[in-house]
Amino acid sequence: MEQLVRSKPPEVESPGFLPASDIDTGVIPIRTSGRGMLQVAVDETRRTAALKAPVKARVEALDFFYGELKALKNITMDIREKQVTALIGPSGCGKTTFLRCFNRMHDLTPGTRYEGSITLLPEEINLVARNIDPIEVRMRIGMVFQKPNPFPKSIFENVAYGLRIRGVRSQIRIQEEVEKALREAALWDEVKDRLATSALSLSGGQQQRLCIARALATSPEMLLFDEPTSALDPIATARIEELIAALREQVTVLIVTHNMQQAARVSDYTAFIYLGELIEFDETSRIFTNPGQKATEDYITGRYG
Amino acid sequence: MSTEGLSHHISSRYNTDLERVRSSVLEMGGLVERQLTQAIGGITEPDARVMVRVAQEELRVNQLERSIDEDCSRILATRGPTASDLRLIITILKTITDLERIGDEGEKVAAIAARLALRERPNNRYREVRNLGEVVIDMVHDTLDAFARFDTKLALQVLRRDRTVDEEYEAIHRQNITFMMEDPRSIRRALDVMWVVRSLERIGDHAKNICEYLIYLVLGKDVRHTKIEEIEKELQAPRG
Numbered sequence: 365m366e367q368l369v370r371s372k373p374p375e376v377e378s379p380g381f382l383p384a385s386d387i388d389t390g391v392i393p394i395r396t397s398g399r400g401m402l403q404v405a406v407d408e409t410r411r412t413a414a415l416k417a418p419v420k421a422r423v424e425a426l427d428f429f430y431g432e433l434k435a436l437k438n439i440t441m442d443i444r445e446k447q448v449t450a451l452i453g454p455s456g457c458g459k460t461t462f463l464r465c466f467n468r469m470h471d472l473t474p475g476t477r478y479e480g481s482i483t484l485l486p487e488e489i490n491l492v493a494r495n496i497d498p499i500e501v502r503m504r505i506g507m508v509f510q511k512p513n514p515f516p517k518s519i520f521e522n523v524a525y526g527l528r529i530r531g532v533r534s535q536i537r538i539q540e541e542v543e544k545a546l547r548e549a550a551l552w553d554e555v556k557d558r559l560a561t562s563a564l565s566l567s568g569g570q571q572q573r574l575c576i577a578r579a580l581a582t583s584p585e586m587l588l589f590d591e592p593t594s595a596l597d598p599i600a601t602a603r604i605e606e607l608i609a610a611l612r613e614q615v616t617v618l619i620v621t622h623n624m625q626q627a628a629r630v631s632d633y634t635a636f637i638y639l640g641e642l643i644e645f646d647e648t649s650r651i652f653t654n655p656g657q658k659a660t661e662d663y664i665t666g667r668y669g
Numbered sequence: 670m671s672t673e674g675l676s677h678h679i680s681s682r683y684n685t686d687l688e689r690v691r692s693s694v695l696e697m698g699g700l701v702e703r704q705l706t707q708a709i710g711g712i713t714e715p716d717a718r719v720m721v722r723v724a725q726e727e728l729r730v731n732q733l734e735r736s737i738d739e740d741c742s743r744i745l746a747t748r749g750p751t752a753s754d755l756r757l758i759i760t761i762l763k764t765i766t767d768l769e770r771i772g773d774e775g776e777k778v779a780a781i782a783a784r785l786a787l788r789e790r791p792n793n794r795y796r797e798v799r800n801l802g803e804v805v806i807d808m809v810h811d812t813l814d815a816f817a818r819f820d821t822k823l824a825l826q827v828l829r830r831d832r833t834v835d836e837e838y839e840a841i842h843r844q845n846i847t848f849m850m851e852d853p854r855s856i857r858r859a860l861d862v863m864w865v866v867r868s869l870e871r872i873g874d875h876a877k878n879i880c881e882y883l884i885y886l887v888l889g890k891d892v893r894h895t896k897i898e899e900i901e902k903e904l905q906a907p908r909g
Contacts, residue, residue, distance in 0.1 A: 624749070625749050628751070652751045652752060652755070653751075653752060653755060653756065653889065654752065654756070654889030655752055660752075661670075661752045661753060662677070664751045664752055665678070665750070665751055665753060665754045666678050666679050666680060666683065667674070667679065668677060668678075668679055
């Protein structure tokens with residue numbers, strides 16, 4: 365049956381001359397008054413594409429407590445698939461706390477507590493539910509920290525680590541995956557001749573890209589970046605930003621940054637968090653040219669409220 | 670947004686920078702307005718020296734245009750302005766281009782005024798030019814006022830008046846064609862008058878442009894190439 369469909373496209377009712385695939389890609393046939401057909405291509409700009417991106421994670425009424433202290437208050441927002449979402453806000457506003465909820469980094473801190481949910485789609489798994497194993501969450505949602513933190517092992521072993529944890533035994537498969545991850549992290553050309561040397565011999569920017577490769581090796585669905593460039597020089601920063609832009613093709617990215625221009629450059633969506641509350645969440649271009657809330661405006665333009 | 674918001678940055682030097690560039694724009698606007706008033710005055714009250722005075726102002730206007738441009742580039746490079754600050758800088762960069770052109774048109778009017786002063790005057794003493802000139806001077810004046818106070822209501826009023834200017838321009842155009850047909854000796858003068866009213870009409874357009882930038886600055890809405898009725902609706906609607 366399938367073969368039959370492939371060899372002969374299904375009949376489309378009115379426009380017999382149009383292959384079905386054209387209709388799928390948004391070419392709408394319009395019938396004009398008896399003078400044949402007119403094709404109108406639907407304009408697919410990046411913007412509308414972003415708006416149509418499916419939801420990857422749905423945050424609903426999320427509260428987070430450090431003991432008595434309520435650090436996150438009733439946060440509700442959608443993280444869109446294969447888009448970059450930036451979290452901005454002053455120090456201590458809760459943006460890193462929020463980011464860390466996504467891979468259960470708080471679990472080891474005593475007295476912490478989640479309320480509400482972060483639902484990962486399409487499986488509808490609540491990431492912060494007690495019965496969900498944090499190790500499994502971390503396999504699917506990787507994290508890159510402010511300071512590069514490679515293991516004191518070889519470059520190769522750093523990237524292979526996650527695969528070995530996952531139980532991958534085949535040397536060939538591991539080699540393939542390591543190369544792929546290093547290529548994706550734009551590091552392969554710089555390290556391919558010294559994979560066996562210590563990761564600590566790399567420069568700061570290279571170490572950070574190694575950490576990104578390490579996170580990519582387990583093919584995560586989402587990557588969390590906590591101020592990934594604050595310890596790097598402008599050139600290394602530009603490389604990481606390029607990389608984030610390229611990663612958008614395959615993973616959903618959530619990034620915390622104190623650098624407003626960086627948020628404006630790399631993200632599609634921006635969330636402004638203040639005192640544990642989500643003040644505004646919108647397309648990045650809008651947040652940085654015409655935000656809806658005065659508090660957002662004051663923060664991004666460097667005013668006191 | 671309002672004008673007070675300008676001076677609330679954590680960095681006081683940023684406040685000073687923005688405040689300075691904004692007051693330079695107002696100074697430039699004031700000079701251009703004066704140029705225009707003098708130029709039109711030179712037509713209704715014959716004055717052969719009007720050209721010299723207007724040209725002197727022009728030097729200062731050009732100087733200001735360059736220094737404002739430079740200040741804006743520096744702010745963009747060093748501060749990376751966002752949101753309303755970004756809109757302010759963009760608005761200023763565009764506004765000074767239009768102001769400078771208003772000055773240029775004023776200079777053209779002054780040059781013709783100097784020529785007309787040497788010739789016999791018509792019975793109506795160029796009343797139609799004076800009337801249109803008054804409307805246009807008011808438009809420029811109110812545009813600068815609106816800019817100084819971030820007043821979108823006043824900006825909208827200026828936009829409405831642009832239609833009057835266009836109609837008046839058409840009327841004068843037809844009238845002059847009639848004059849030329851009746852008496853070929855009037856062609857020279859009629860053509861000069863046509864040049865003047867053409868300049869005035871252009872000045873009205875520049876004032877309109879500035880008012881549109883101002884609405885963008887204050888509300889973040891781009892109202893260029895939009896029907897006036899729709900702009901009115903936009904101004905009433907909540908920010909969206």
